[in-house]
Amino acid sequence: MFSKEPGSIRRTAFHQDAPYFHLTGDQACTVWMPLDRVDASNGMMGYVRASHKWDIYAANAFVTQDPILGSTLEPLPDIEGNEAEFDIVWCPAEPGDAIVHHVRTVHGATGNTSDRHRRALALRFLGDDVRYLERTGTPGDSQLAPTLTDGDLMDSPEFPLIWTRSDGVVPASG
Secondary structure, three states: OEEEOOOOOOOEEEEOOHHHOOEEOOOEEEEEEEOOOEOOOEOOEEEEOOHHHOOOOOOEOOOOOOEOOOOOOOOOOOOHHHHHHOOEEEEOEOOOOOEEEEOOOOEEEOOEOOOOOEEEEEEEEEOOOOEEOOOOOOOOOOOOOOOOOOOOEOOOOOOOOOOOHHHOOOOOOO
């Protein structure tokens, strides 16, 4: 759950979701769902077109571009200071919308200069090529899975398997 309180003018620094999680693989996405109307005045999301093809960069602390201590990855380019050099797609959104992006897609948000809240829920979904990989430079112990070791499928109490292709479509009951 993410919340930008009214008057919280700091923007969310551009970042990728991938370096915040202990995983590797290509079949991973974030589904971002706003609970409030979102526009440029209260924290609209912007996505750098085609950045899902970029390498993984260091995680930052969301309100600064500085990498999290301990990261061995390169810092993201200075997108905030050079927005005109990047193809940024800004996405206003309404409650009930769902914006889906790859975990390597670079994105950030404007500050909230309005008198309205901007709340959103983010869910992550992983495909069968995704494996557990403990990485340095993540926030604290974010998403550690004590039952998994590097290379394991992401199926554990912390990352429950919710659907498989072999399960097919389950008909609604009665």
